[in-house]
Amino acid sequence: MRKTEIGLYVHVPFCLAKCVYCDFVSYPYEERSAERYLRALDAEIDLWSGKLGETAVKSIYVGGGTPTCLGGRALSRLLRALRNRFSVLPGAEVTVEINPETAAAEMLEALLHEGVNRLSVGMQTADDALLRFLGRRHTAEEAAAMVITARRAGFDNVNLDLIFGIPGQDLPCWERTLGEAVALEPEHLSAYGLEIHHETPLGAAVAGGSVVPCREEEERAMYLRVIDFLSAHGYAHYEISNFARPGKESRHNRLYWEGEPYLGLGPAAHSYLDGCRWSNAADLSVYCENLDGHRLPVTGEVALNEEDEMAEAMFMGLRLIEGISCARFAARFGRKAEKVFAGKIEDLIAQDLLQREGDRLRLTAKALPVANVVFRNFV
Ligand code: SF4
Incomplete structure (x- = not known):
């Protein structure tokens, strides 16, 4: 009988600082909190490795937050722990999200050494003024340099994350971003419209009238443009917001779209296993306290009918x-x-x-x- 195969998602809930539009669970990086989180995560890996038994892992995705905040040594230890305690299939897709301001050449070499075979770079836009507006801590040039560093380190599967519909962005500006992104020859691109969440600083600025959101027709034009532009440059549009060179679709994300099981580790991570969905406690302290007491930090478990x-x-x-x-x-x-x-x-x-x-x-x-x-x- 074929063993059950799942994907693993690990949420790293730290960033150097919070971007103004972000509604992900992420805390400002602080060494002691990070150490506490890593201990809790280790305990969570242990608890799950005992429960999963023969279940095989066919993809790993380390996202956040900013995983590279943790540093190369901690990330390597984490990846080794996953491989040592789960049954990771040979050839599994292993992705790590990297942000230009926190990743360096040595870290990328270490990740490659630990079997990471796909990097996802948060480029967002090639316009430095828009990057500053969003609260990103890197420039467009640094994002481009990150891709070149990744190539030199030996990565042959790189995704670029892009955002359109940013207040102040127009179609020509979006086209410049697409041109610069394609010039870096990534194997995969994700392009999402900016979502404005009311509980974020950007949401408050829009509600207060100091920031005018992108008009719906303009955002739609940018979306249609990315489809034409990337198709003309040899990328297959395979999911609403995702584009890939042949054979380079995200295997991990495909598993979500195809209703396959996955296990989420880390605060706020979601899971879908054996017909049940749940999420982990989003609060870092609650997450850690549960695991200090050898309890899984599971909340809101629902058995799907x-x-x-x-x-x-x-x-x-x-x-x-x-x-x-x-x-x-x-x-x-x-x-x-x-x-x-x-x-x-x-x-x-x-x-x-x-x-x-x-x-x-x-x-x-x-x-x-x-x-x-x-x-x-x-x-
Ligand atoms: S880097 Fe990503 S996760 Fe971190 S604050 Fe910015 S948008 Fe949020």
Whole structure:
């Protein structure tokens, strides 16, 4: 019998300082908190390695936060602990997010040595004024230099994270970012529209009227432009916000979109295993206290029923440009998607938001910029 295969996500909840738009769980880096976190994380790895038994790990993603805040030695120890205590498959994809201001050549060499085979660089934009506006601690030139350093260290799989729809950004400015990003020849690019969360400093500035958000039509134009631009430069648009050279799609992220199991470690990390979803305590102290007492810091555990799982299979699977396979849906649930969501699928096809191609149901080009409207139909 084939062993269960999962992905592992590790959340590192520290950054040098908080960006104005950020709603991720991240604390300002401080050595003592980081040491406490690493001890707790080690205990969490231990507890889970005992529970998972034969489960094989096919991808690891160390994200945050800013994992590289921890320094090369601590990150190497963490990666070694994961390999020593979980059954990591040969050839597993191992990604670490790096930020230009906290990673150096020696650290990247150490990561490569520990089996990291994919780096994700937070470039965001090639415009230094916008980087300052966002509260990022690096320049565009430093992000570019980071990619060159990664190449020299031996990495052949690099992702660049980009953001569009930043207040003050216009289409020509976005095109310059795309041009500079492509010139670095990354294997993968992620491009997300800036989300403005009301509890962030940026959200407060927008609510107070001191910052004017990007207009919806302008943001949509930037989204459509990234699709054309990257397609013209040889990148396949394989997920709403993700683009890759052939064979370089993110295997770890694919697992989320395809409804496969994953385990999240670290504060606020989410998990989906054995039909249950939960998240870890987001508060760093609560997370550490639980693990000091040898308890998993699990909160909000929900056992998904079949209706929930079918809805998720639709709205996560439709994020992929290839869409969902109706045969795979039927094999997984013993029911046909076309029957379960009969009225909805037909309505969306009639509105030219969904299309059927052979076995697959997928979003139309018209639906891509308004994908959330489509997904709401399945929730
Ligand atoms: S670097 Fe990323 S996680 Fe850290 S504050 Fe900025 S946006 Fe948030």
